[in-house]
Amino acid sequence: MARETAEGKQASLTDVAALAGVSHMTVSRVINGTGPVRAETRVRVNTAIEQLDYRPNSVARALVTGRSGTLGVVALEVNLYGPASTLSGIEHAAREAGYATTITSISRPGRSSIADAVERLRRQAVEGIVVIAPHVTAGRALEAAPGDMPLVAVGGGEEAPVPVISVDQYDGARRATEHLLGLGHKTVWHVAGPEDWLEGLDRERGWRETLERHGARVPPVIRGDWSARSGYAAGRSLVGEKGLDAVFVANDQMALGFLRACTEAGVNVPGEMRVVGFDDVPEAAYYTPPLTTVRQDFVEVGRRTFDLLRRRMNGGEERARDLVVPELIVRESTGIS
Amino acid sequence: MARETAEGKQASLTDVAALAGVSHMTVSRVINGTGPVRAETRVRVNTAIEQLDYRPNSVARALVTGRSGTLGVVALEVNLYGPASTLSGIEHAAREAGYATTITSISRPGRSSIADAVERLRRQAVEGIVVIAPHVTAGRALEAAPGDMPLVAVGGGEEAPVPVISVDQYDGARRATEHLLGLGHKTVWHVAGPEDWLEGLDRERGWRETLERHGARVPPVIRGDWSARSGYAAGRSLVGEKGLDAVFVANDQMALGFLRACTEAGVNVPGEMRVVGFDDVPEAAYYTPPLTTVRQDFVEVGRRTFDLLRRRMNGGEERARDLVVPELIVRESTGIS
DNA sequence: CCGCAGAATGTTAACGCTAACATCTCAGGA
DNA sequence: TCCTGAGATGTTAGCGTTAACATTCTGCGG
Numbered sequence: 001m002a003r004e005t006a007e008g009k010q011a012s013l014t015d016v017a018a019l020a021g022v023s024h025m026t027v028s029r030v031i032n033g034t035g036p037v038r039a040e041t042r043v044r045v046n047t048a049i050e051q052l053d054y055r056p057n058s059v060a061r062a063l064v065t066g067r068s069g070t071l072g073v074v075a076l077e078v079n080l081y082g083p084a085s086t087l088s089g090i091e092h093a094a095r096e097a098g099y100a101t102t103i104t105s106i107s108r109p110g111r112s113s114i115a116d117a118v119e120r121l122r123r124q125a126v127e128g129i130v131v132i133a134p135h136v137t138a139g140r141a142l143e144a145a146p147g148d149m150p151l152v153a154v155g156g157g158e159e160a161p162v163p164v165i166s167v168d169q170y171d172g173a174r175r176a177t178e179h180l181l182g183l184g185h186k187t188v189w190h191v192a193g194p195e196d197w198l199e200g201l202d203r204e205r206g207w208r209e210t211l212e213r214h215g216a217r218v219p220p221v222i223r224g225d226w227s228a229r230s231g232y233a234a235g236r237s238l239v240g241e242k243g244l245d246a247v248f249v250a251n252d253q254m255a256l257g258f259l260r261a262c263t264e265a266g267v268n269v270p271g272e273m274r275v276v277g278f279d280d281v282p283e284a285a286y287y288t289p290p291l292t293t294v295r296q297d298f299v300e301v302g303r304r305t306f307d308l309l310r311r312r313m314n315g316g317e318e319r320a321r322d323l324v325v326p327e328l329i330v331r332e333s334t335g336i337s
Numbered sequence: 338m339a340r341e342t343a344e345g346k347q348a349s350l351t352d353v354a355a356l357a358g359v360s361h362m363t364v365s366r367v368i369n370g371t372g373p374v375r376a377e378t379r380v381r382v383n384t385a386i387e388q389l390d391y392r393p394n395s396v397a398r399a400l401v402t403g404r405s406g407t408l409g410v411v412a413l414e415v416n417l418y419g420p421a422s423t424l425s426g427i428e429h430a431a432r433e434a435g436y437a438t439t440i441t442s443i444s445r446p447g448r449s450s451i452a453d454a455v456e457r458l459r460r461q462a463v464e465g466i467v468v469i470a471p472h473v474t475a476g477r478a479l480e481a482a483p484g485d486m487p488l489v490a491v492g493g494g495e496e497a498p499v500p501v502i503s504v505d506q507y508d509g510a511r512r513a514t515e516h517l518l519g520l521g522h523k524t525v526w527h528v529a530g531p532e533d534w535l536e537g538l539d540r541e542r543g544w545r546e547t548l549e550r551h552g553a554r555v556p557p558v559i560r561g562d563w564s565a566r567s568g569y570a571a572g573r574s575l576v577g578e579k580g581l582d583a584v585f586v587a588n589d590q591m592a593l594g595f596l597r598a599c600t601e602a603g604v605n606v607p608g609e610m611r612v613v614g615f616d617d618v619p620e621a622a623y624y625t626p627p628l629t630t631v632r633q634d635f636v637e638v639g640r641r642t643f644d645l646l647r648r649r650m651n652g653g654e655e656r657a658r659d660l661v662v663p664e665l666i667v668r669e670s671t672g673i674s
Numbered sequence: 675c676c677g678c679a680g681a682a683t684g685t686t687a688a689c690g691c692t693a694a695c696a697t698c699t700c701a702g703g704a
Numbered sequence: 705t706c707c708t709g710a711g712a713t714g715t716t717a718g719c720g721t722t723a724a725c726a727t728t729c730t731g732c733g734g
Binding site: 034 | 689690691692693
């Protein structure tokens, strides 16, 4: 079986039709299950399809139907744990719904780079676009987004001009901060993410307002870039600070760096310093000490993102901001030891 | 500017042609730069293009040219650091060359799932396929791969039936093992990857043969699943073993788990135990202690993979196996402290 | 002032598919 | 016997683009 036409070219509907002795439309009907076909004919057609190893040409189909069956994802830094997991969730949901996923990444966020990426995808005839770029500039770039293309964002802020699926960063930060306050600390310090990341800003706001709500002093913020290196640097400059015995670090990688700095400085965690991270990367449970952190369900975010996008592709107009609730995972870095 | 046609539908070549008062072919020539066009005409056409916010329909173009400008990537576990970085490298190189990248992931590797994924991409009319699935089953699945579709694999073994780009795992393992032997250890233990991962097998072979070459005893192998959890489990069961004071762990995550187990058991690293990992994830420098490891340049692998694929898409027939040389990064986990 | 090369443009026919409508076949009731 | 209608199939016309060839303009040498 699986013989191809003599020239080695892909067989077309017409080839199959000729071999089966029917019209190309009958073949089309067999393939798509549209319209009635006599059982005997169906068998003949299917045999011909197998003999020629025929596969439908999705490009031709897309041209005539106007639907490419493809969605596009614009991603920033796909090798970060969060974005990669989200992408994975989106791709999975899309695949189950019969959509292919085209990605295009951007090295540095910015109005034009995001707009370029969207334009590239649009040229690729995607039916909808997901932007994974939780950046303040991303929000602005999306304002200029074309109105005729369904587009949703992951992790955008409240003011985003497009529908957004996001983990509730604010609430996660609140939980982390209250957990530390609940352990009896006078206040909680914060190693924040970059200024232009919405998620970082939300976490920072959640931390700050929680402190204020509890009447705690708000210490100065140290800012990192999400990397362990920057967390380490923050730790080096912070350790020894007066009244510093509890820190909420804006992600797990930076928390790891912070822990490292504590270790080097001979500061015992959690004895003299308690640390909470954010994300719950799979390694967090094996840090020294195991890290208390806020778990984000990225795969769920990806799933919901696709669902929302699909509703929009089908003409839905909802602008809601859908929040996934995070969960605090308590480990030794805030335990009693 | 950027006014669309009254009905809100995308403008086509014909619409532009009508507005500019030329034939659609002239517009096509202006867009693609094929054939001569008078400067004045070009201006008129470009104006019309802008007025209508015209963008070429890549689907129609793909239908007539037979080239979709898209390549497909089959990936397993995209949220692992290595695959994600490789994907990123491929996508970057592809984008620079004007190709779009469609991904499809598979949850568990196997003959049929990989074949399915390839078939899905083929239906999406990709021009070439990259398989990132360094699995023994992947190799077998690729034997059945269609001959008319350019296909290359990342990280396959020597016996793979398709061209392969890979980091030289064997050499990396050799370096790691010799580094430990060079520090005066009688032998080196090994926490290996899963049995069905080619990379794991190559690392294991590199380790074993290096020991044999140096006349060292070859201790039994403990096998993990790449996760920190499994590395921890390996550590728990291994620590205390007689003559165990140097371990080569097959990746950094497992090494982290192993370090954790040592810490819990009160075994000092590097004082009583020396540990080497593999990958050099960005966090490795901030583990406790900072991890000596073998760096893989995944982005380079991605780049070379795309280059190879492109050569194949242009009709090249090379079957060479291209190896990227890894580098040993020495840190405290094998230092003197 | 003609003719002719080359530049500039136009016309036609695919590419492989689906939508829409047209035709054919046959059973069953008038 | 003829008509009717539904089931089964066929025909035609695009979708928006490029390839290939045809035609129309230029300007310039003879």
